[in-house]
Amino acid sequence: MDNVLIQVHGTKRLIMFKPSDIDYLYIDGDKSLVNDIENPDFATYPLVRQATYYTGIIKPGDCLYIPALWFHNVKSLDTYAISVNVFWYHLKADFYEPKDLYGNKDLVPFSRTIGQLAKSLNELDKQLPPVYVDFYAKRLRSYLDNYIKEYERKLNN
Ligand SMILES: O=C(O)CCC(=O)C(=O)O
Known part of the structure; x- marks a missing residue:
């Protein structure tokens, strides 16, 4: 605050x-x-x-x-x-x-988002073998990196 x-x-x-x-x-x-x-x-x-x-x-x-x-x-x-x-x-x-x-x-919308993400990852972990979870977690990281780059562009304009 x-x-x-x-x-x-x-x-x-x-x-x-x-x-x-x-x-x-x-x-x-x-x-x-x-x-x-x-x-x-x-x-x-x-x-x-x-x-x-x-x-x-x-x-x-x-x-x-x-x-x-x-x-x-x-x-x-x-x-x-x-x-x-x-x-x-x-x-x-x-x-x-x-x-x-x-x-x-943290603001409520963020706490909610991270909670949902943790839940989804947990689901993934329960359903898929570890090598897939690792692969998809890295895909998620690249998704977030691109999201951040897009936001940095927006903030700098
Ligand atoms: O005064 C302090 O020790 C902490 C102050 C603080 O964290 C704040 O003002 O947000």
Whole structure:
């Protein structure tokens, strides 16, 4: 969700990445596998070098707009660092999970899509021998790659 992070007490260090850096951040679910983003292990996570770091410090009285889909890593620089978050919907209300304390859950249409896909793959797995499942999973990957290319073209026009 879009949100504003309002700093009340103490300071926090933020590192943010734009949504299109998703390919460089080793995302697994809603988290990155890169555990030390300030000093990444480039041998294990070489693509991180290609990500653009947007960094800053927020102090009491600062408000930071964190747009939906932006990856962010927040570290408190003081023992007590207190913030207030204000989240809001900018798409149809039905698209948002009703219980989303941190405002970072996937949108309902996506959760539904990935659930259906998992179910279909499971069906495929039950019906076909492994060598076919592997082959068709790779066909699916190529379908998705083409879909992504098409969307990147749309976004860049
Ligand atoms: O302040 C924090 O520790 C986390 C803030 C956050 O994740 C957000 O504003 O979306």
